[in-house]
Amino acid sequence: MSTGGDHDYANLTEPEIIRLAQSGDRRAYDILVRLYQKQVYRWAFHVVRTHDLADEVTQDVFVRTYQALNRVDPDRPLGAWLCRSTINAALNIIRKQQFRTQWAQENRPDLTDYEREAGQPDAGFRRRRVLERLEKAIDDLPPIYRTIILLRLKDDLSYDQISKVLGVSMGTVMSRLARARQRLRVALGDMIDDLRE
C-alpha cells in the first residue's frame, strides 16, 4: 500500500486525487475523506436524524467507497456517487432500526398538551414548541420523503439533481416532495401559524 510519495496534494485536482487513491495511495484517499466527510455526514443525518447513526453511516460509506474505488470514474464528480451511496446506506440502517418509527409513534406528544399551552400569550414559547414539533414531524416522515424534502429545502438541490441522486424520475421527486410537505402540514395542524417569526 502506498502512503503518498512526493505529490503536492494541495495542487492536485479532484480527478487526479481519485486516480492516486485508485492506485493505492492512502493519503490521497484521506484527502477525499476530508473533502467530503462533512457533506456525507449531512446527507446521512438527513435520513437517519441521529448523530450516532450519521457517524456510523459516514464511516461505512467511506470504507465501502474505498473498496469500490476502482469502479469510480475519476472524471465525474465523486459527490454524486457519495450522495447516492450515503442515502442508500442510511436507508439500509433505518430499515434495520424500524423499531424507531414505532417508538416515535408511541411517544408523539398528545396534541391536546400543545393546545393547552397554546393558550399562553408567549409567542416565543409557542414558536419554540412548534419548531420542536416540526423537527419531530421531520423525524417521523418516511425516510425517503424526509431525504427528498431536506435535499431540496436544506441543501437546495434541484429536482434534476435529486432525481439523479436517488435514481427516480423527476415526477416522482415532485410528488414525494408534495407528500412530504403535506404530511408536515398535517402533523403541525393549526400550529403552523406559530412558525411566523
Add this chain to the structure above:
Amino acid sequence: MNCRSLEKWVWQEGAGNLPAGAVEHASACPDCRALIERVCLLDRSVGASVVPDPDEAYWDAMVQRIASRLDHPTDRIIELLPSVSAWRRFVVRAWAPTMAVGLLAVVGSQRTVPSPSLDKLDVARVQERIAVLSSPKGTSADESYRLAQATNPTAHKSETQSTDAPSMRAGAPTGEITMSASPKVGESQSNEAAVSTRQKPTISESEPALARRDDVVPNGADEVWPERQVTIMGEIDSDSPSAPSADDRRLAAQDPFGAYERQMADAEQGLESVSTFASPGRLLDGPAASSARGSERLTPAEQMRRFDEMAELHDLIERLEAVPASSRAMSQWTQWSTAWYRMGMLSNQRAVLDSAITAVGYFQVTVPVDSAAQAEWLLRTTHLEKRRENLER
C-alpha cells in the same frame, strides 16, 4: 389557474416561484393566499432545521477511524462484540475470514431456485408464449402447448419447473419476469399467458441505486387458462412516471388494439375522479376527518397511516397511467378498489380500510387479447419502465 391546480403546484413546487397565473389567482382567492403563505412558512422552517455541526477534532478523528477500519477490517467485528474476552477476540481475529467463507457457503446452499432477471429475459420463452397465443382458436390448450414445446422444449421444461414454485415469492430479485403457461389437464379449449412483473431497479455495487422496500409480490402464476388473455400483475411503485413519455407515445402509435385514444380518454375520466377523491389534503382537512363516523374513531396516528395509504393510492394511479394499453381494464379495477376504499373511509371502519389497502397493495388486471401482436405489445409496454432504466444506464 384555479384553486386545484394552484394547490397542486404549491405542494409540488413550493411557494417561492409562483407562475403568473397562480399569482393572479391568489390575489383574488384568500384560501389560496393562506395556503401559499403556510407552505412558505413550512419551507423556510424546514430549510432552517438543525443539522449537528461537530467540531474539527471530530472530523480529524473520523479520518483516523476510517483509516483504521481500512487497515484492520476485522476489528469492526470485534467492536461489535464489546463484552467478549481476550481469547474470544483472538478467535474472532484469527478465524473471522474462515467463518465468513463458511457462512457464505451455508447461505449460498440455501438458495434453491435462482430467479431469472429481466435483463436475462429469455426471448425464446417469450416467443414461444406468443406462438401459443397466436395458435388457431380451434386449437386446444394441450395442442398449442405441445406445439410450442416442440418449438422450444427447453423453455417448456423451465416453465414446468416454475409452476412448481410457490405462488407467493418474497424477496425475489429485481426486475423479475415469471411466465406461466401450463394448461390444466382436462381444461376446456383455452389459452392464457400470465405475466408477472416486478419493476424495481437493480441494486448493484458498481452503481449504487436507491434501496427499495422488499414486499411480497404474488408471481401471478395461474394454472388455469380460461381464455386468450394476458394477466399483468405489478407492485405499486411510486417510481412510475406520472405522464406518458415519448417511448410510451411511440408504442401507443403502434397500438394493435386500435383504440388507444378512446381508452385513454375513458381512463382519464375514471382516474380524474379517483384523483379528486384521493387528494390527501382535502380528506384530512375536510369533513371526513373531522366528523368521524362509524364505531371506531381514528386516532391521530391512524390518520397519519391513512395519509400514507392515500399516498399509495396516488402511486397506483400513476402506475396505471404508465400502462396505457390496459388502461381501460385498470381504470375499472381502480374504480372498484377506490369504491371499496371510499366505503372504508366513510364507515371509518379500520377493517374495511385495511382490506381495501390490501387490494391496492398490488394490481392485477386481465386483458383479453386477440393476437400475438397484442400480447407482444403488452409485454413490451409493461416492461417499458425497466427497459428505460437500462437505457439510461
